[in-house]
Each structure stands twice: as structure tokens, then as C-alpha cells.
Amino acid sequence: xxVLVTGGAGYIGSHMxxxxxxxxxxxxxxxxxxxxxxxxxxxxAELVIGDAGDPECLARVFAAHAIEAVIHFAxxxxxxxxxxxxxxxxxxxxxxxxxxxxxxxxxxxxxxxxSSTAAVYGTPASVPVREDAAxxxxxxxxxxxxxxxxxxxxxxxxxPMRYSALRxxxxxxxxxxxxxxxxxxxxxxxxxxxxxxxxxxxxxxxVYGTDYPTAxxxxxRDYIHVTDLVEAHYLALAHLREGGNNLVANxxxxxxxxxxxxxxxxxxxxGHDFPVHLADRRxxxxxxxxxDSSRLKEALQWAPRYDDLNRxxxxxxxxxxALQRRNAK
Numbered sequence: 001x002x003v004l005v006t007g008g009a010g011y012i013g014s015h016m017x018x019x020x021x022x023x024x025x026x027x028x029x030x031x032x033x034x035x036x037x038x039x040x041x042x043x044x045a046e047l048v049i050g051d052a053g054d055p056e057c058l059a060r061v062f063a064a065h066a067i068e069a070v071i072h073f074a075x076x077x078x079x080x081x082x083x084x085x086x087x088x089x090x091x092x093x094x095x096x097x098x099x100x101x102x103x104x105x106x107x108x109x110x111x112x113x114x115s116s117t118a119a120v121y122g123t124p125a126s127v128p129v130r131e132d133a134a135x136x137x138x139x140x141x142x143x144x145x146x147x148x149x150x151x152x153x154x155x156x157x158x159x160p161m162r163y164s165a166l167r168x169x170x171x172x173x174x175x176x177x178x179x180x181x182x183x184x185x186x187x188x189x190x191x192x193x194x195x196x197x198x199x200x201x202x203x204x205x206x207v208y209g210t211d212y213p214t215a216x217x218x219x220x221r222d223y224i225h226v227t228d229l230v231e232a233h234y235l236a237l238a239h240l241r242e243g244g245n246n247l248v249a250n251x252x253x254x255x256x257x258x259x260x261x262x263x264x265x266x267x268x269x270x271g272h273d274f275p276v277h278l279a280d281r282r283x284x285x286x287x288x289x290x291x292d293s294s295r296l297k298e299a300l301q302w303a304p305r306y307d308d309l310n311r312x313x314x315x316x317x318x319x320x321x322a323l324q325r326r327n328a329k
Contacts, residue, residue: 111162173316195270219258
């Protein structure tokens with residue numbers, strides 16, 4: 001039996017593939033390589049280059065492999081881009097996931113793990129935010145993910161499928177063993193951008209919005225190490241295999257840092273002071289969002305190992321430096 005990882009050549013997906021292989025799983029990766037990299041997929045996994053929204057491709061994958069679980073990472077993730085291209089996000093995220101779910105139902109696939117997002121909450125009325133908080137996405141990105149959660153609920157009610165929807169807060173860092181990390185040069189993740197500036201891969205960086213109602217005027221986010229995040233997925237897979245109930249859970253640490261605090265942490269860890277330009281707010285950005293991950297800890301016995309901003313930044317810097325050396329060859 002195999003686990004299908006969509007988007008497994010990308011940032012979080014490649015970490016998931018390594019974790020599954022470390023656990024002795026057979027892994028099939030489906031990725032169209034729009035933002036992922038073929039070299040990021042371990043040789044022990046089988047890579048199928050294709051689109052998770054292509055029904056013919058999916059039919060071939062399910063026919064060729066005994067797929068017992070799907071972990072779905074493929075999708076578009078840039079909040080401001082979703083505001084200017086909502087139809088693109090509803091196509092690539094929502095509509096294509098509907099096609100994937102249909103293929104799963106036809107194949108009798110039992111276990112589905114979905115990478116959702118804290119963007120389904122918008123700006124919550126209180127923090128830390130619990131899973132039962134009001135769902136008020138402030139961007140098409142957040143809405144596209146919430147629509148998928150609704151689809152999962154309905155599909156699981158109508159068919160013998162169980163699911164976990166894990167709502168990510170801000171994912172950062174890299175594999176502590178140095179096997180993979182965030183490799184997209186034009187990625188918009190704050191820590192990725194800051195580490196590139198620290199290593200002079202960018203001349204400077206921008207901070208969007210300095211007039212928010214926070215201590216320093218910049219947005220506050222809950223940053224989670226990618227290794228702790230994929231461990232939550234691994235535990236969710238075990239939970240579903242053991243017949244556990246459907247699960248919707250936050251993935252974060254319950255501690256928020258402002259944009260400027262993160263920038264200072266990168267400067268401190270790198271020993272390099274780089275220019276930071278203060279810019280206007282971006283559309284779709286929530287003010288403050290911090291996770292209450294009690295449900296994840298209670299349901300899956302999830303115990304984070306890398307709950308430290310300095311560790312997250314250090315691992316991200318180490319990967320960015322390794323990537324710089326790799327690309328220089």
C-alpha cells in the first residue's frame with residue numbers, strides 16, 4: 001500500500017515525503033513542478049509529473065498503485081495574489097481538489113489529509129484562536145481552502161472516507177538534517193525573504209504595513225517549524241488508519257511574533273544587517289493570528305520539538321546557504 005503526496009516536490013510536501021520514507025512507507029509523489037523541484041523528491045519515492053486536477057492522470061496513478069492514503073499539499077498559497085486572481089485560486093485550489101476527491105472516491109481510497117490554513121479565520125475576535133471560532137476568510141485564498149474543508153465534510157459523510165484538515169499557521173524553517181527546505185527563489189514567506197536578504201541574495205526586503213494595532217505596528221503571526229508540522233501529518237495518518245474520527249485541527253505553537261521581531265531574529269542569527277523598506281499594507285493580510293493547538297495535542301499526542309523562533313530561523317538560514325552553494329555549482 002502506498003501514500004500519495006500531491007505537491008510532494010514542494011516545500012512542505014518534500015519534508016512530508018522524507019518523514020514518510022523515514023517511517024518505512026511506500027510513497028508516490030504527484031507534482032506538476034510549477035513551484036516544486038524534481039531534485040527535491042528522494043529517489044526512494046516514485047515521482048509522477050502531473051496535475052492533481054487532471055482526472056486522466058489521477059486515474060492512471062490510482063490504477064498503477066495501491067493508494068491507501070492521500071496527503072494533499074498541491075495548491076496556490078499567496079494571499080495578495082489570490083486577491084488579484086480569485087478565479088485562479090478557486091480553480092487551482094478548490095476545483096482541482098474536487099477532481100482529486102472524485103478520483104479518491106472512485107478508487108475507494110480511505111484516508112485523506114488536507115493542508116488547510118489559518119486564513120479560514122480571517123482576523124479572529126480573540127487569540128489564541130480555537131477551531132470553533134468564526135470562519136471569516138479575508139482573501140480568496142482563505143475562502144478557497146475553507147470551501148475544500150466543506151467538501152471534505154460532505155464527501156466523508158457520503159462515502160467511506162475519513163479525513164484530517166490541518167489548519168497551518170506560518171510554516172518556516174527547514175529539515176534539521178539538511179535534506180530539504182524552501183527552495184523557490186521568488187517565494188513570499190517572510191523568513192525565506194529575510195534569509196535571502198541576510199545572505200545578500202536580495203539587496204533588501206520590504207515590510208508591508210506598519211500601522212496595524214500591534215506593539216510595533218506590524219502584523220503578528222504564529223510561526224511553526226516545518227518538521228513539527230509534518231509530524232502532525234504523520235500522526236494524523238496513524239490516527240485515520242486506526243479508525244479515528246475526522247479531525248480539523250490548528251497547527252501552531254500559541255506564540256506570536258511581529259514581522260519586525262522576525263526580521264531582527266534573522267539579522268541576529270546571520271550577523272548581517274540588511275536594508276528593510278517599510279511599505280503599505282497588502283490586501284488580505286490579517287492583523288494578528290495565533291493558534292490554540294490544544295486539539296492537535298490531545299487528539300494526536302502531538303508534542304512539538306522545535307518550538308523556538310531562533311531554531312526556526314537558524315535552520316532556514318542553513319538551508320538557504322546550502323541552496324546558494326548548490327545553485328552556484
